[in-house]
Amino acid sequence: MDPDLVLILGAGPAGLSAAFELTRKDRRCALVEKNSSVGGLSRTLCYDGFLTDTGPHRFFSQNSSLYGFIAGLLGDRWIQVERLTRFYINGRFYLYPVDLKEILLRMERGVSFKIARDFILERAGKLFPGRPVISFEDKVVSDFGRTLAEIVMLGYTEKIWGLPCSGISPDWITQRIKNLSVQEIIQNAFFPRKNRPKTLVDRFFYPDRGIGRIFEEMKERVTAVDGNTLNLNSYPVKIAHGNNRISEVLASNGGRSFAFEPGYLISSIPVTEFVELLDPHPPGDILRAARSLRFRSHTALFITLDKPRASNNQWIYFPDRGVAFGRVTEPKNWSAAMAPADKTSLLIEFFCWHGDEVWNAAPEDLLERALPVLEKSGLAGKKEVMRYYVHREKYAYPVYDLHYKRTAETVKNYLGSFKNLRLIGRSGRFRYNNMDHAMETGMLAARSILEDKQYDLEEAGSEQAYFERGDVFLRQEAGDE
Ligand SMILES: Cc1cc2nc3c(=O)[nH]c(=O)nc-3n(C[C@H](O)[C@H](O)[C@H](O)COP(=O)(O)OP(=O)(O)OC[C@H]3O[C@@H](n4cnc5c(N)ncnc54)[C@H](O)[C@@H]3O)c2cc1C
Structure with missing residues (x-):
């Protein structure tokens, strides 16, 4: 048993925020992350010199201290971007928000x-x-x-x-x-108000080399401290418990296994996976509830283009049911550093179920599906496409069907009985959280350990005035997701 150690599963925004907060207060932590880099859904990928987020990620928060926190991390690499976003409906572009x-x-x-x-x-x-x-x-x-x-x-x-x-x-x-x-x-x-001051509706903050910079920077600060460890390409294979406490976590990096006996466990991995790893297994009703929670997946086709710009929009929605994809993003319109000066790129998002026909589609099939609409809308022609790549995320969106709430509560109430366990983040809490709320849950979980105090992690992301007024119309895609 290592009572001073806090083990954190997942090094996305939530897990890293927990680690950052613990590190600030000299508490030792270890992170176990299945990917080869940090940031989770909010990371930035690099393809042959072109950068793109896994999906477009705009930072917005009602919590002003988070802006100060990120500004402190990034300095002048935290730039302001004039916002321009549109819908494409029946062959025409319209302003977004509507x-x-x-x-x-x-x-x-x-x-x-x-x-x-x-x-x-x-x-x-x-x-x-x-x-x-x-x-x-x-x-x-x-x-x-x-x-x-x-x-x-x-x-x-x-x-x-x-x-x-x-x-x-x-x-x-x-x-x-x-x-x-x-x-x-x-x-x-x-009756628009004249001289309306520019707000975060019109512009937003963004790291100059992609959203993932925030979490890369947090990683640097956490791992610079002796005693902290970050285990990439690693995942838990067993979570042992007894007497309402997590007693041991067995992890693997594919070849080697290693065990932790932490004082506390913070988990941001999908709660559905977490439940399956418990040893002994939870009661049948908890397993059944967890197995009925679903996640929607995300398949992104990234194409590089032999021209300096496709449009001046940061992203464009394609709501027509007949169009196979949902949104197109041009990273260069977020920051010039995302593509070489004479070239640009587009990220085309398809929403799917894990293992379905879109998830399994070959990159060239996805390109074939996208090209007619890209050509018709004037964004890109076949001859301009230099290369294309596909990125897939299985756990992109916790599905809010009509029964999700009671089911998720059943699972979370059961897990709440483990005194040294904290669930954080979007998939970890099965809650439709944006980056800021994921970060808040991580910070609050760390504080609850440091201060030996309970915080209501469910409350993060439910404040009344979450989004700025005027920016809200038709944000059904959830914080621009
Ligand atoms: C397409 C899209 C667009 C979005 N746009 C925005 C936006 O504009 N603004 C915004 O604020 N938010 C946006 N979001 C939401 C944002 O991505 C999430 O809120 C945020 O990343 C959640 O952080 P997290 O740490 O809770 O989870 P994640 O980012 O999912 O991180 C979880 C981490 O856990 C790791 N993990 C998972 N399973 C295991 C395992 N078994 N073992 C070890 N590690 C594991 C993952 O690899 C990952 O690194 C968007 C999301 C999507 C899908």
Whole structure:
């Protein structure tokens, strides 16, 4: 037994934040990370001199201290970017977040009429409440009217989740956009405030060489301290417990096994995997609950292009159900350092289930599927493509179906009975957290150990005013995810 040691599973934003906080207070920690680099979903990949995040990652937080924290880590490598993002719908680009006025003026007249009609009918319906809001579809249709919801939200959301919107919990949208004010949308569209100060709606912070820099930098600081260890390409194979405590974690790097008997265990690995590793196994109802929790996966096609720019947008949404992918990002529009001066690149995101046809598709198949739309939209032609690469993430999105909450609570309540265990992060808590909240859960878990005090880790990410007002409309893709 090594009571002073805190073992951390996963070196993504949550795990590294826990390690950072412990290190700041001179508490020894060891990290076990299955990848060959840190950062998890928030890491930056390098392909032949071109950089890209695994998916576009914009840092945003209501927690201003996190900005100061990252600025302290990155200094002048934490740059400000003027935001420009769009939708591509039926052959045309539209501003994102939705500008209602632009949509009404530029869409076909018949469509604009239907948008306005449905919107007004839904508003009028609010005077006679009664229709229950059970699903995500109920929520957005009642907020925006059927036609607008269909065009910009429902198709895209179904692509992300692979489920009909009637089977998705409204928690997803309420967790992300609690302060959505339809009144504000109308006011912004038709009576915009003059000289509105620039806010994080219009610009955002980003590390000059990709989001992963933040976590690389944290890793440097943690591993510089004697006694701390980072075990890459390693994963737990058994988590032994008894008397409501985790007693031993057996890990492997594929060849060699090594054991830890930590005073505390902090885990950010998918909670579904964690449960399977427990020895002895949890009761049957807990295993069944854990096995019914699902994650949506992410397949990203990265193409390098023989031209200096594809567009001036950071990212573009493709909500049409007929388009196989959901979003296209141009990393160079986030930071010039992401691509050589005379070249650019695009990251094309497909949402899928682990092991399905998209997950298994060959890179050239994915390129074939993407090219007609890239060509039609003017982003890239076949002859401009130099090389292409595919990156896959199995645990991208915890799926918020209509039953997820009770099921996840069953599992988390059981794991809560282990006194020296803390669950953190997005997959670790099965919670739709962004980077800032993942970091907060890691920091809070570390503090709860250092101060021997309980913090409510579930609370991170549920503050009322999470997103800045005005930026909220149609952020159903969850914090720009
Ligand atoms: C496409 C996409 C776009 C996104 N965009 C944004 C955005 O714009 N802004 C934002 O704030 N957030 C965004 N996010 C969310 C952000 O990526 C996550 O909130 C954040 O990375 C969660 O951090 P984490 O440490 O909890 O989990 P992860 O990033 O998943 O890290 C978990 C770590 O645990 C490791 N691990 C997993 N299993 C094991 C195992 N068995 N053994 C050992 N190690 C293991 C993983 O390799 C990983 O390093 C986006 C996510 C996606 C998928």
